[in-house]
Amino acid sequence: MPVFDLSTTPLRDLNSALHGLPAGANDTVFEVINPRGHHAVAVGIDAPVTVEIKGSVGYYCAGMNDGGNVTVHGSAGPGVAENMMSGSVVIEGDASQYAGATGRGGLLVIKGNAASRCGISMKGIDIVVHGNIGHMSAFMGQSGHLVVLGDAGDALGDSLYEAKLFVRGSVKSLGADCIEKELRPEHIEKLSELLELAGISDVRPEEFKRYGSARKLYNFNIDNADAY
Amino acid sequence: MSYHNPPTPPRKSATFDDQTLAEIRRAAATGIYDIRGGGTKRKVPHFDDLLFLGASISRYPLEGYREKCDTTVVLGSRFAKKPITLKTPITIAGMSFGALSGNAKEALGRGATLAGTSTTTGDGGMTDEERGHSQMLVYQYLPSRYGMNPKDLRRADAIEIVIGQGAKPGGGGMLLGQKISDRVANMRNLPKGIDQRSACRHPDWTGPDDLEIKIMELREITDWEKPIYVKVGGARPYYDTALAVKAGADVVVLDGMQGGTAATQDVFIENVGMPTLACIRPAVQALQDLGMHRKVQLIISGGIRSGADVAKALALGADAVAIGTAALVAIGDNDPRWEEEYQKLGTTAGAYDDWHEGKDPAGITTQDPELAARLDPVTAGRRLANYLKVMTLEAQTIARACGKNHLHNLEPEDLCALTMEAAAMAQVPLAGTSWYPGKGGF
């Protein structure tokens, strides 16, 4: 198993090794030690590799991940798994702002809390947060699922499109055009699937409330101007 | 009529002119601000207010058609492993698929390729047509991140991080439901037929320090191969240029207020941002202060129409220019041949700007398959290539007359200004004097 010690090896070496994998390569499990808050660790993965990061990372860890399975054994800075296409990213600790921003696929699991704007502009990614999320989360969320076992901050789902939000705890306030919606059997099914994928067995999907778009801002109407 | 009571002709107010009155009535009737395409329509100081001096006893000219006047430009030489080389310093600006039809995007790619220059994607992502027909394609990285994906990032020749546009510095975008076809909706991961708003700020960074990390991330993802441009609207060109350089940009794209847009509020287009002419010198100054002039390239856009405009922008210190509106006109936008149809839409050729409605008779700013089919991408591409070649020849003609063997050797010293405003903005002397406002502390 290749081990990259970021206290002695340049980040470039790690990322180019991850990108340059020949088809059918044997070494597909990478370990990163001493990440020391480096930015852009394990970005642009485009093969089914496994990356175990032993420590905390800075901005944009696993950015644009397409097929990799990345675990951060620590906390992650802003924009973790931004624009993820597929694969999975697991954060054992907390995640800073914009976790999973604009993600188009794959699964992001945050075992601690996530700060503000978690899932901003999400476009298909699934995000499961064991703890709480900050304000303006899922702002302009287009599609995908955001599952929060704890509480959500202010203005959840502001200007939401078709992303589906599930919160088990309290929601401080809902953003413009975001409303509580009925939790139907298909949502319970999807929730069970996501909870299982995120390794959560002691929580029932029925404990969640669902939030989605009221779809009132979908086509401009001057009578809705106050909401803009 | 009598001697004691002579008639006076009716007098209209300069403040409340016909256009203003009509806009007040329109707002009162509809309750919605006016949205339109294009750039500012008001007259602002521009390249027309500058002239070249030409050669004289102290400056000898180069022979047209005989002596070489080079036009090549290399973009991205600062950090990118694969900088791009253009045969002409005139590039095609970013215009989205969604705002423009697939055929129009293809035509832009074809024309740019024939002329040896680059074209640019836009808000909405990269289409196969434009990638396939563009030898050099710049991929825009916008706040909306519509269609953004690492595969397209890797098949791009350069990446342009869009922070602002001259038509609307500080504004986001809006593609109205009428133009959201299945394909456009699919590329943007949104339902068909709804208004698609593009955010005004990037979702995962704010400020110059974050930008530096974002640029580093994009470089890591693409293995430091691609030139990274940063595009800003003409607001604070000195500081924006300096900050873009500090953040690690290879190229700064600076778009003045004449720059076109696909759809923005008229109040925004007409009242926010600085004229292109006023943006260039401060940006060049920032590059010079940092020792980065010519190392980080400067692309200027917003109202570029002719080889003279190109030569003037370059003389003021730009490395290249980008064109949007003029490229659309070259491929057939606002062409009088569709006058009858423009009339039906309540407008006239040359004034049609309701591009967001998707009813473009020329088939360019539309997603309607029937209208779009009116534009033949091969012929339109040829027209664009012709136009680009004419502009390049024009710029060379001027450069030779000024004795320059490369367009980049044009300099402010070759220019004079016709008005005080232009003299002040371009920092070149008022014609017939050796002075411009601000020079020598006056």
Ligand SMILES: Cc1cc2nc3c(=O)[nH]c(=O)nc-3n(C[C@H](O)[C@H](O)[C@H](O)COP(=O)(O)O)c2cc1C
């Ligand atoms: C139809 C149209 C669509 C545009 N779409 C975009 C876009 O998606 N992204 C962007 O950065 N600029 C966009 N622009 C602005 C151009 O990139 C460019 O800044 C401007 O057109 C240059 O000014 P000019 O039109 O006077 O040449 C658009 C412009 C037009 C006319």
